[in-house]
Amino acid sequence: MPAALPLKQPVKVGQLLRRRLRELKRTPRELAEAVNVSEDYMADLVTGRRRPPAPGRTDLYAPMTKFLRLHRNDLPTCARAERAAGPAGRRRPDAEVSRQVLELCLPERQRVLQRRLSRPDGAELDHVIVGRLLQVAQGFVNRKLEDEVGLRMAATRDGCTYLEARMRLLEFLDADAESLTPRDCDEFLRPRITSWDIDLETHAMRIVLK
Structure with a gap:
């Protein structure tokens, strides 16, 4: 399957991961192995239970992009939009x-x-x-x-x-x-x-x- 075209509009990171895994007929476990993270970490990211890492985290997004054959800006763009749309207001540090x-x-x-x-x-x-x-x-x-x-x-x-x-x-x-x-x-x-x-x-x- 060819690489995906660049996204026209950002979506949630988990949504993009689920869609691309389905299109490629691959599993979250295989993606976790490719990125060298635990299955639990990737499962939380795929299901949306985990807040996506910051857009600059190339240590994660670069291998994910390669495995999923995404455009290089898709995951960082989606992460930026999702993090910006998070709950209003900030909690004080512990x-x-x-x-x-x-x-x-x-x-x-x-x-x-x-x-x-x-x-x-x-x-x-x-x-x-x-x-x-x-x-x-x-x-x-x-x-x-x-x-x-x-x-x-x-x-x-x-x-x-x-x-x-x-x-x-x-x-x-x-x-x-x-x-x-x-x-x-x-x-x-x-x-x-x-x-x-x-x-x-x-x-x-x-x-x-x-």
């Missing part, structure tokens, strides 16, 4: 996550920031801080994900399979400021970030890495 993040701030600034974060408009600042630190940590994880040999060695050391180790990294890359967990902070943020500070007027951040 309180324990915010506490752990604040502990990494320069000690002399913690009290000032704590007061600012407790104000009614503090939620937006909370999002900015957690989101920026998350982006930094995800950059490290992206590079770790690209090192298959190193990841396989780490999986052996930690007593898990390569796929289990890979999925843990992928789950973290799917996180945003609202879904970041205290475990994520312990495992990915704190080991990488020594300290940070923020200009409360411009929101420019200075992040010191380990």
